[in-house]
Amino acid sequence: MAGKLLIFTSIVLIVLLLAGCIGGDNNNKSGFFGGGETPITYNFTILSETEVLYKPTLKNDTHKKPGLEINKSAINLSNYTATENDTLRIMFIDMSNNDEDGRIILISKGDFDIGVINIPEGKGEDAVFYLTKYADDLEYLIVPSSINGEDDGAVIESVPTATAVFPDYNDADINSLKSKAQGMNISVKKFAKGDIITGAGLTLRFATPYKDAFIDARNNALSFYLNDRNFSMFIANDIIEGVVGRIVSTGDYQKVQVMTVPSYGRAATQGGTGTSPMTVLMDHLSPEAAIFEGRGINFDRTEVVEDPRDFFSRYFKIRDIKRYSVGNEKQLVLRYDGNMYNITKG
Numbered sequence: 001m002a003g004k005l006l007i008f009t010s011i012v013l014i015v016l017l018l019a020g021c022i023g024g025d026n027n028n029k030s031g032f033f034g035g036g037e038t039p040i041t042y043n044f045t046i047l048s049e050t051e052v053l054y055k056p057t058l059k060n061d062t063h064k065k066p067g068l069e070i071n072k073s074a075i076n077l078s079n080y081t082a083t084e085n086d087t088l089r090i091m092f093i094d095m096s097n098n099d100e101d102g103r104i105i106l107i108s109k110g111d112f113d114i115g116v117i118n119i120p121e122g123k124g125e126d127a128v129f130y131l132t133k134y135a136d137d138l139e140y141l142i143v144p145s146s147i148n149g150e151d152d153g154a155v156i157e158s159v160p161t162a163t164a165v166f167p168d169y170n171d172a173d174i175n176s177l178k179s180k181a182q183g184m185n186i187s188v189k190k191f192a193k194g195d196i197i198t199g200a201g202l203t204l205r206f207a208t209p210y211k212d213a214f215i216d217a218r219n220n221a222l223s224f225y226l227n228d229r230n231f232s233m234f235i236a237n238d239i240i241e242g243v244v245g246r247i248v249s250t251g252d253y254q255k256v257q258v259m260t261v262p263s264y265g266r267a268a269t270q271g272g273t274g275t276s277p278m279t280v281l282m283d284h285l286s287p288e289a290a291i292f293e294g295r296g297i298n299f300d301r302t303e304v305v306e307d308p309r310d311f312f313s314r315y316f317k318i319r320d321i322k323r324y325s326v327g328n329e330k331q332l333v334l335r336y337d338g339n340m341y342n343i344t345k346g
Contacts, residue, residue, distance in 0.1 A: 039195045042189075083200055084229070088108075090226075090333070095117075097122050100148045115141045118144065137161065146177075156181050162187060164187070164189070167220050205224060206224045232256040234258075237262075239263065253285060260292075287321055291325075293326045
């Protein structure tokens with residue numbers, strides 16, 4: 001699908017505000033267990049009004065450089081639906097550059113789309129291309145943390161989005177992205193432990209961050225459990241040992257079929273901190289398959305060497321847990337039809 005830069009007219013914005021897709025108080029929401037506050041559940045609403053969208057045109061035939069030329073187009077999305085019986089599709093797209101890991105996760109069910117991003121420097125145009133290729137718009141855009149997200153703003157500026165979700169954590173880079181989203185008439189929400197996005201049989205329940213428990217970005221990153229009918233998954237994003245220890249100590253875990261490896265698998269070092277709480281959490285999650293995001297990994301190594309990801313790779317191998325690398329394949333796709341799931345090269 002062609003890329004589009006979402007610009008709502010004032011009339012459409014009012015309609016969407018009333019419909020609950022965009023707008024509302026962006027600063028007072030802070031749901032989490034503890035502190036006397038109650039987690040908030042958001043029932044998703046597919047963008048369904050006639051919207052004025054900008055559609056960037058490609059300057060050439062490659063996928064690398066979405067052009068700057070802009071064409072206005074009014075697009076009617078009134079027939080878009082999502083039902084419980086629709087196939088769940090989760091795409092994992094490698095957004096790493098030479099020095100930093102990066103991710104796109106695109107969760108789709110029917111015409112409902114959730115993007116999860118971590119876009120390092122120089123990968124913004126690629127991220128926009130892929131998100132607008134596989135989704136006409138995003139009902140939710142989740143920015144788990146500020147770690148290595150130098151080009152997250154390119155997605156906020158160029159991908160049609162209803163609601164942007166950030167961790168409920170005071171971070172200068174996150175605050176800058178919030179301001180950018182608000183400037184694009186995107187609703188901004190701050191999520192914490194216990195908050196939920198749900199609809200059409202799909203539920204995202206956020207496991208982190210714990211409000212005011214830590215002072216660093218990774219320990220305040222967003223992570224969540226995804227459940228659809230009889231399928232379950234843990235999407236760990238950028239969390240590290242501190243908050244993982246908190247999850248373990250509070251018993252806030254469930255068994256899952258699939259998990260992504262925390263912090264691209266770089267959250268533990270041989271003989272260093274992070275291995276014990278991570279191991280305990282993974283033992284409790286008891287996945288059948290583990291997905292390594294970020295740059296490619298050599299699964300043939302049998303010993304833990306200089307690559308910290310070898311610790312996790314060996315952990316899964318010993319337990320006969322299937323290992324997948326987004327970086328090795330560039331794209332992976334998980335599909336679940338209500339009966340069984342499979343993971344294939346994209």
